[in-house]
Amino acid sequence: MLLYIFLWEFFWRGFFLFGIEKKFGVYAIFIQMLPFVFLHFGKPFGETIASIFGALILGMLALKTRSFIYGFILHFLMMFMLDVFSVIKFYLSQFNRMAGSFLNIF
Numbered sequence: 001m002l003l004y005i006f007l008w009e010f011f012w013r014g015f016f017l018f019g020i021e022k023k024f025g026v027y028a029i030f031i032q033m034l035p036f037v038f039l040h041f042g043k044p045f046g047e048t049i050a051s052i053f054g055a056l057i058l059g060m061l062a063l064k065t066r067s068f069i070y071g072f073i074l075h076f077l078m079m080f081m082l083d084v085f086s087v088i089k090f091y092l093s094q095f096n097r098m099a100g101s102f103l104n105i106f
Contacts, residue, residue: 001083005076012036013058013068021063029059054078 012032021028033055040051058071 001079002076005079006072009058009068009072009075012055013062013071017059017062017068026063029056029063032059 012035016035017028017032020031024031033052036055037048037051040048054075058075061074062068062071
């Protein structure tokens with residue numbers, strides 16, 4: 001996951017955004033946002049909508065700092081926490097199901 005997110009950020013915020021910035025200026029943020037959001041289609045609706053704001057924030061961060069590394073760190077932390085919360089939710093749902101089944105016996 002770490003390498004995948006690094007390459008993702010390198011391409012969209014490093015290569016693509018900085019590549020079109022000379023021609024489009026700050027509007028390059030919106031241009032790089034479009035394919036970034038399109039690549040989130042097919043995922044949960046909330047994630048697709050969040051990718052709009054994520055692309056804008058990460059794009060502004062990259063232009064402000066002149067580096068995609070900070071966006072990589074934020075993107076990785078967000079995805080890591082999403083995984084952590086998913087695992088916690090899964091285990092809690094398994095426990096609740098187990099506890100409910102146990103209580104139904106009595």
